[in-house]
Amino acid sequence: PLAFRAIGLSKVYRTGETEVHALRGVDLEIAAGDVLVLLGPSGSGKSTLLNIMGGLDRPTGGQVFFEGEELTGLDDAGLTRFRRSHVGFIFQFYNLIPSLTAEENVRLVTDIAERPLDPLAALELVGLGDRRTHYPAQLSGGEQQRVAVARAIAKQPEVLLCDEPTGALDSATGVRVLEALVRVNHELGTTLVIITHNSGIAAIADKVLHFLDGRIARIETNDNPVDPA
Ligand code: ADP
Ligand code: ADP
16 A cells, blocks of 8 residues: 655745745655655755655645545645644654653653553663653763654654654764664554665665655665656
């Protein structure tokens, strides 16, 4: 089954007199359970696409479907419901609540989720079961990001959208975060879409989409590069 399907997506940002064409006709299909990496220079449209898939923003043209439902047909309340039930987000900065322990940060989500994971199980999945009573300031950057991963998966979303998840980390620490993400994909079957500037991360992907100027310039499947259809 497909997690996402996009047809002819375009996005134009208008600021006063100027227009920025962030997406210029993007078609894509993401199979449920896949790990997808979006690579490409700054400004090539990766975050714009991720925000549209996550229901944080709307395209100017084209259609997006999640599990067959057209997101572009939903009103704001519908998009909010979609986001709350189906999508987890990871950003470059972790945004943990400093006055709460790791486990309490995760509990903020599990207390209100429809089908929550056990908070400790979520922390154990990212290798932080023994850090559950630590506060963010007592954790390294990579550990804080793994708490953010535990928090994002705690409501068991079908999809995890990650915008530069290792962007603020050194490479050794970043690898631990990636290992946690791969483990989430294997154990929970969560579909992962990961934006990165680090081509090393592409090694973990089922597919790599290379962005250039608002378009998908090339798709690699495993290690067999193919032209987009
Ligand atoms: P990156 O390319 O690593 O995503 P950027 O510095 O290009 O980082 O952009 C960071 C964010 O700032 C973008 O995702 C977007 O939301 C916002 N942004 C970028 N350009 C503009 C702009 N011209 N006007 C308003 N917001 C912008
Ligand atoms: P990437 O994630 O590949 O760095 P983005 O999707 O952030 O690319 O940005 C694509 C283009 O859209 C860039 O030229 C950026 O400056 C512009 N942009 C992004 N967000 C905004 C915004 N909120 N307002 C105006 N321009 C934006």
